[in-house]
Amino acid sequence: MAYPRLILTKDPQSLLAENSNNDAVILVTPTTTCETSPIVNGVLEAVAGVDKRLGAEVMLIHAPSLCGGRLIHCATGPIDRDYDDVRNFGDAAAKGIELAKESGAKNPLLLVEGVPGHEAFQRATSVAYLSICQKLWQPLEAREALNESEIEPIETIGLLDIRSEVNAEFLDAVESGRRLARDLCGTNPERFAPPAFADYCVEAFEDSGLEVSVIDDQDEIVDKFPLLAAVARSSRQVPRHQARVINLEYTGEGPIEKTLILIGKGVTFDTGGADLKVGGHMAGMSRDKGGAAAVAGFMKTVAMCQPKGLKVIATLGMVRNSIGAECFVADEIIQAHSGVRVRIGNTDAEGRLVMADLLSHGREKAKSAVAPELMTVATLTGHAALAAGPYTIMIENGPARDQQVANKLEAAGEAWGDGVEVGRSRREDWHIIRPRTKADDVLSSNNGPSVSVARGHQFPMAFLALAAGLDKHGSQSEQPLAYTHIDIAGSGIENSDWQHGKPTGSPLIAMAARYLSE
Structure with missing residues (x-):
C-alpha cells in the first residue's frame, strides 16, 4: 500500500534547483505573488506581464532556476466569501498534482501561501497534502494488474512548512x-x-x-x-x-x-x-x-x-x-x-x-x-x-x-x-x-x-x-x-x-x- 512519502522542510532554499532533490514546485495560493521566495515571485511577475491566465487557472511555468525547472501555480480562487473554506486550498492542490504528474514530475515540493489568519484555514497545508493523496490514488485492482509505478508515479511529496503547521506522523497515519x-x-x-x-x-x-x-x-x-x-x-x-x-x-x-x-x-x-x-x-x-x-x-x-x-x-x-x-x-x-x-x-x-x-x-x-x-x-x-x-x-x-x-x-x-x-x-x-x-x-x-x-x-x-x-x-x-x-x-x-x-x-x-x- 505505497503512497507518496511525506518529506518536511522549513528551508525556502529547497525551492531552488541547486538545493533540492525535488523536480517541481507546486504553489497553492489565492494570489499571483510569492512571499516565501523572491526568486519564485520574480518568475510570477514575469508571467503576469504576458499571460492573464495567471491566477485564473492552474498553470505550468518553465522556471529553470527552480527545482525541476517547473513551477505549477495553483490558484485557490476567492477565500473571503462566507461560504469559502479550507477545501479551496485542497482543490487547488489536487489540480496542481495532476498537472505535475502529467508533466513528468515524481518528487514535487508543495508550498501553500496566502492562508488567512483565522482558525478555519489553519490546516490548509495539511488539507492540501491529503487532497493530493486523494487525487493520486488508483484502485487496488488497477495497481495489481498494471505497473503500479506507472499509474501512481509520484514517489514523494515535499512540504515546505514555513508556518510549522504540519504534524508529519499524524498525516502519515491518516493517509x-x-x-x-x-x-x-x-x-x-x-x-x-x-x-x-x-x-x-x-x-x-x-x-x-x-x-x-x-x-x-x-x-x-x-x-x-x-x-x-x-x-x-x-x-x-x-x-x-x-x-x-x-x-x-x-x-x-x-x-x-x-x-x-x-x-x-x-x-x-x-x-x-x-x-x-x-x-x-x-x-x-x-x-x-x-x-x-x-x-x-x-x-x-x-x-x-x-x-x-x-x-x-x-x-x-x-x-x-x-x-x-x-x-x-x-x-x-x-x-x-x-x-x-x-x-x-x-x-x-x-x-x-x-x-x-x-x-x-x-x-x-x-x-x-x-x-x-x-x-x-x-x-x-x-x-x-x-x-x-x-x-x-x-x-x-x-x-x-x-x-x-x-x-x-x-x-x-x-x-x-x-x-x-x-x-x-x-x-x-x-x-x-x-x-x-x-x-x-x-x-x-x-x-x-x-x-x-x-x-x-x-x-x-x-x-x-x-x-x-x-x-x-x-x-x-x-x-x-x-x-x-x-x-x-x-x-x-x-x-x-x-x-x-x-x-x-x-x-x-x-x-x-x-x-x-x-
Missing part, C-alpha cells in the same frame, strides 16, 4: 488509514466478498498492536446476529460470499479515559434482495461496504497514532445481500439480539439490519466501559446524499447530543476539510418505525425508496436505536449511553458516482482530527 479504506471500499464484489474482505483486514493489521478476530462460523452468526444473518441468508450457499463479522480492538496505554465503540456496515454487494434494485441502480453497489471500510481505515490510523487513554472497539458486519430461493423477504418477523421483534419492511433497507445486532452487542460493552460513545457508520440512504450532497450526516440520540458528540466532530471536520452536517432525531422518526400490530415491536423501514420519503435519512437512526435496545438508555434513563448514527451515502464517494468515483474514506479525517490529533 495510511484512508488508503486502506479506499482499497477496501473501491474493489469489486468478487475481489472483496466478505471472506476476502476479512482476510485482507487480518493481513493489513498484522503486527499493528490491534486485537483482531473474525467470526466465520455461520451457525454462530445466526445465533449471535440474527438480523445480519437474515440479510446474508441467500448468500450462505456460496462459500466465497458467506458472511463474516470482524472484530478490531485497540487499548491505549495508561488509564482509559474514553471508549469508542464503532459499527461499520459492510454490504459487499447489494442487489436489494427480494426488493430488487431496478432501473440501473444496482451498479456501484459493491461500494455499499464503505462504512466498514472507513471504520477499518480509522483503526489503521489509530494503530499508527497509538493514542494514550483511548480504547476503540470496532465491529464490521460483512454480508452480501443476494437474491434467490433463500433470501429474506418483506413481512418476516425476526427477533434481534436485543430481543426486539423486527418486522421487515423492505429488503433493500438491509444496512440497518446488518448493524443493529452489532450495535446491540456494542451496547452491552458500553454499559461497563469508561466514557463510551457508540457510532454506526454506513452508506445507508440515498436520502442523505440528496439532503446534504457530499457531506457526512450525523444523527444523535439524547445523551450524544447532551455531550455535543456530533458538534465536536463537525468542528474537527470543518477545520480539516471533511465536512459534517448535524441532524436531529425527532418524534416523527419514531412514528415511522412504530409497530402496526401486536406481532412485532418495530418496522425496519417503509416499503419505498428513502429518497421519496420524508425524513428518509433521519428515521433509520430511530430504528437502530430501538432494535439495539438503546432506547432504554436515553438522557433520562439510569444509564445514558451516547449513540451517533453516521450516514456517508453522500460523502463516501466522490461526485456521487457510485460505480466509478473514488472512495473518500469519510469520515475518517474528521474522526482522526477529533479523537487522535494533538
